[in-house]
Amino acid sequence: MGALRRLRAMSGLMRASCLVLAVCAAWFAVNLVTPVGPPVLLWLPTPAGALLLTAAFRRTSRAAALPAPTRRFWGHLSLSALLVGVAHTTQAVDVLTHPGLGGVYNGPGLLIFDSGAILLIVYALYRLPLSSRSAGERLRVTLDGGTVVAGAAVFIWHFQTRVALGTDDRSQVLGSLILGVLALVVVLAVAKVMLSGYEFIDKSALQWLAFAIFVGATTSLLQPLLSPGHPHLVVTQVSIPVVCCLASWAAERQRLATGRAVAVRRRRPFSLVPYAAVAAVYVLLILETFIGGHTDQKMMVLGAVTLTALVMVRQVAAFVDNGRLVARLDHGATHDALTHLPNRSLFGQRLQQALQPAPGAPGRRPVSVALIDLNDFKEVNDTLGHEVGDLLLVEVARRLAGCAGAHDTVARLGGDEFVVVLPGADPAAASLAADRMAAALRTPAVVNGHELPISASIGIADGRTGDDASLLLRHADIAMYAAKKLTGTAFLHYDSTMSEPGGDHSQLREAIAGGRCFLVYQPIVSLDDGRLVGAEALVRWDHPEHGILPPDTFIPLAERTGLIVPLGRFVFGEACRQFAQWCARYGDAAPAVLNVNVSPRELREAGYADFVAATLATHGVPASRIVLEITESLALDLGPAVATLDRLRALGLRISLDDFGTGSSTLRLLHDCPVDEVKLDRSFTQAPASGRAPVAAAVIQLAQSLRLHAVAEGVETPEQAAQLRSLGYRTAQGYHFARPVTAAQLTEWMTGSPVAAQPSGPSDERTDQRATSA
Numbered sequence: 003m004g005a006l007r008r009l010r011a012m013s014g015l016m017r018a019s020c021l022v023l024a025v026c027a028a029w030f031a032v033n034l035v036t037p038v039g040p041p042v043l044l045w046l047p048t049p050a051g052a053l054l055l056t057a058a059f060r061r062t063s064r065a066a067a068l069p070a071p072t073r074r075f076w077g078h079l080s081l082s083a084l085l086v087g088v089a090h091t092t093q094a095v096d097v098l099t100h101p102g103l104g105g106v107y108n109g110p111g112l113l114i115f116d117s118g119a120i121l122l123i124v125y126a127l128y129r130l131p132l133s134s135r136s137a138g139e140r141l142r143v144t145l146d147g148g149t150v151v152a153g154a155a156v157f158i159w160h161f162q163t164r165v166a167l168g169t170d171d172r173s174q175v176l177g178s179l180i181l182g183v184l185a186l187v188v189v190l191a192v193a194k195v196m197l198s199g200y201e202f203i204d205k206s207a208l209q210w211l212a213f214a215i216f217v218g219a220t221t222s223l224l225q226p227l228l229s230p231g232h233p234h235l236v237v238t239q240v241s242i243p244v245v246c247c248l249a250s251w252a253a254e255r256q257r258l259a260t261g262r263a264v265a266v267r268r269r270r271p272f273s274l275v276p277y278a279a280v281a282a283v284y285v286l287l288i289l290e291t292f293i294g295g296h297t298d299q300k301m302m303v304l305g306a307v308t309l310t311a312l313v314m315v316r317q318v319a320a321f322v323d324n325g326r327l328v329a330r331l332d333h334g335a336t337h338d339a340l341t342h343l344p345n346r347s348l349f350g351q352r353l354q355q356a357l358q359p360a361p362g363a364p365g366r367r368p369v370s371v372a373l374i375d376l377n378d379f380k381e382v383n384d385t386l387g388h389e390v391g392d393l394l395l396v397e398v399a400r401r402l403a404g405c406a407g408a409h410d411t412v413a414r415l416g417g418d419e420f421v422v423v424l425p426g427a428d429p430a431a432a433s434l435a436a437d438r439m440a441a442a443l444r445t446p447a448v449v450n451g452h453e454l455p456i457s458a459s460i461g462i463a464d465g466r467t468g469d470d471a472s473l474l475l476r477h478a479d480i481a482m483y484a485a486k487k488l489t490g491t492a493f494l495h496y497d498s499t500m501s502e503p504g505g506d507h508s509q510l511r512e513a514i515a516g517g518r519c520f521l522v523y524q525p526i527v528s529l530d531d532g533r534l535v536g537a538e539a540l541v542r543w544d545h546p547e548h549g550i551l552p553p554d555t556f557i558p559l560a561e562r563t564g565l566i567v568p569l570g571r572f573v574f575g576e577a578c579r580q581f582a583q584w585c586a587r588y589g590d591a592a593p594a595v596l597n598v599n600v601s602p603r604e605l606r607e608a609g610y611a612d613f614v615a616a617t618l619a620t621h622g623v624p625a626s627r628i629v630l631e632i633t634e635s636l637a638l639d640l641g642p643a644v645a646t647l648d649r650l651r652a653l654g655l656r657i658s659l660d661d662f663g664t665g666s667s668t669l670r671l672l673h674d675c676p677v678d679e680v681k682l683d684r685s686f687t688q689a690p691a692s693g694r695a696p697v698a699a700a701v702i703q704l705a706q707s708l709r710l711h712a713v714a715e716g717v718e719t720p721e722q723a724a725q726l727r728s729l730g731y732r733t734a735q736g737y738h739f740a741r742p743v744t745a746a747q748l749t750e751w752m753t754g755s756p757v758a759a760q761p762s763g764p765s766d767e768r769t770d771q772r773a774t775s776a
């Protein structure tokens with residue numbers, strides 16, 4: 003029943019290949035009993051199977067959903083299949099026209115075309131790009147591959163070359179040398195693909211293919227069993243259709259793998275393959291020594307083997323330990339440290355996944371997002387302290403997680419804001435989920451002896467697969483703000499009549515246009531000698547009623563409303579203008595680089611890279627001296643932004659991952675995003691040095707091995723500076739060195755005036771910066 007269903011799911015080509023094999027096997031079996039029909043019939047399935055295989059490979063090489071290197075690989079294989087077909091057809095002609103040759107005859111056509119096919123397979127394997135990016139990882143794969151080949155060479159020498167040399171027959175020696183080299187080349191090619199992690203070839207497809215090659219290479223050894231009684235039968239008459247069928251299945255697996263992600267795969271950080279090669283050689287060595295060697299030799303070999311085994315075990319232990327460190331970093335990067343819920347970054351990935359159209363399921367499935375914001379949480383923090391506030395958040399997280407279904411994701415976005423992704427939930431199901439959450443929050447929380455009533459506003463956005471993640475989140479946000487106007491815990495679904503939150507939206511627009519936004523600059527210094535090596539531009543809003551506002555109070559509004567685009571353009575233009583002036587006036591005393599913050603929204607804007615190029619040209623600033631800092635929800639919508647990042651890097655700008663380690667910048671982001679620098683988030687800089695292995699240490703290790711520049715942010719004390727320096731950080735930023743200062747104050751710092759010695763205590767940044775702004 004199951005087999006029948008599977009057969010029905012196969013493509014026409016695959017079914018034809020199976021049919022050829024079945025007919026061929028049946029006819030061969032009949033002939034095994036008694037010879038019937040003309041001998042040519044026995045050979046017909048060979049070219050038929052090869053042609054079908056060529057077509058199957060060709061079709062996989064044309065599957066548009068596969069990456070280019072994968073398509074190229076299967077394209078090469080289709081040629082190879084054709085060569086195999088030609089090789090065995092010439093063999094058939096030879097055998098049919100010279101009936102006396104027998105089954106063990108290998109004609110020149112067979113040898114030439116078959117060798118061509120093998121070389122082509124090897125070439126296809128070599129052309130597959132390595133998945134590793136760093137030079138260190140490439141070196142590792144090369145060394146591991148070398149180990150495997152050296153192991154194989156020992157075996158080939160021992161069992162083949164040595165024996166051939168003993169016979170004094172020069173053609174045998176030559177033949178065995180050629181065979182040996184060919185075998186080593188194949189081993190190296192297969193080892194390379196296995197060690198570099200199947201990035202472009204579906205793992206099961208590669209395994210079926212390897213099996214097919216193995217069958218093709220070994221079944222001819224069975225020929226002697228047939229030859230005496232059945233002169234008209236040759237094993238390849240049936241083995242070639244078997245190989246073709248297996249290889250067609252491999253191509254089919256690869257083609258069906260298009261729906262799954264082929265590229266990103268989790269894998270063990272090290273491979274056991276080279277260790278297996280070493281172990282195999284040692285087993286051979288021990289066997290040989292113990293059969294014939296002297297006692298002294300036996301002891302030496304035993305000692306050497308024991309030593310190597312110990313070193314190998316030690317190395318594997320270190321690998322496992324490293325793997326745990328990376329896993330912890332990865333967990334820390336995708337989970338919130340306080341509540342242990344998934345953080346914004348992981349939420350972004352899950353939402354993206356939920357919105358992805360499923361390959362097999364037609365139609366658009368519903369997906370809902372519920373945004374939950376606690377009411378009056380700030381009051382708890384202000385009156386009872388942060389510790390109580392934190393415990394309340396932990397309790398809320400626990401209750402929200404308790405009402406989530408198996409496929410839902412409950413995440414903390416930051417502060418007192420939570421979010422739930424509800425895949426497959428239509429508006430009615432989302433309302434039910436919101437009801438459950440409201441009920442869960444109804445009982446007051448008891449924290450440190452305080453009974454705290456919980457009230458939350460819930461905004462729901464109802465979407466479908468294929469919708470834009472950031473738009474859905476924005477709609478949930480708008481609905482949440484609308485729910486805030488109701489009393490107590492309440493939820494609302496988004497509808498288009500709801501107005502954007504943030505009434506002073508037009509005020510911000512006017513502030514940008516009217517020059518009420520300005521920049522301050524925070525020095526980035528060398529930890530070795532305190533030298534100024536760069537500066538980060540940070541925006542401020544000089545508000546008519548509230549005074550100087552920090553960016554956290556208006557950047558979120560700007561991002562929600564799209565005003566971040568004109569604001570970001572102002573910031574970049576102003577930063578370039580000021581930087582050009584410093585470079586012209588103070589030459590080498592000016593900071594070497596200027597860091598500017600960019601929002602993901604700006605990166606997604608068409609023409610952003612052109613704007614950057616034009617602005618740099620206008621002010622005559624070399625691109626290499628600007629570092630763009632990116633953060634946060636970038637992970638939400640990596641696709642188009644990566645292309646922009648690539649272009650910016652091609653222009654010569656450098657890219658920095660801001661707030662590194664806090665989730666936005668997960669390891670995956672580091673892998674997918676072209677970056678040059680990481681900025682260790684200040685929560686890690688300030689974490690006490692004692693206790694668990696500090697994240698700061700893991701991040702610098704990671705940065706060093708990926709050859710990224712690392713900057714530690716938020717250094718507030720000399721102890722923190724010393725600790726970071728001892729971990730290997732060379733550059734840092736923080737109140738210990740300087741607060742963000744106005745352009746005029748930074749000028750004084752450059753020229754060696756008093757600002758340089760600014761105390762690290764709280765300064766009056768807010769009040770004095772506008773007055774002295776250059």
Ligand code: C2E
Pocket residue numbers: 524539540541552553554557570573599600601631633660661684715716717718735736737738742
């Ligand atoms: P950020 O990029 O992580 O910037 C560093 C923030 O940490 C700055 O806050 C800075 O004043 C503060 N800081 C620096 N040293 C210390 C320290 O030793 N201790 C503590 N506790 N804090 C320190 P700021 O200026 O309020 O900026 C907040 C965030 O607003 C920035 O975080 C950045 O994400 C965003 N932002 C600032 N300017 C811009 C801009 O022009 N465009 C965009 N898109 N975002 C901006």
Ligand code: CA
Pocket residue numbers: 538599631660
């Ligand atoms: Ca920054």
Ligand code: CA
Pocket residue numbers: 660661662681683684715
């Ligand atoms: Ca930062």
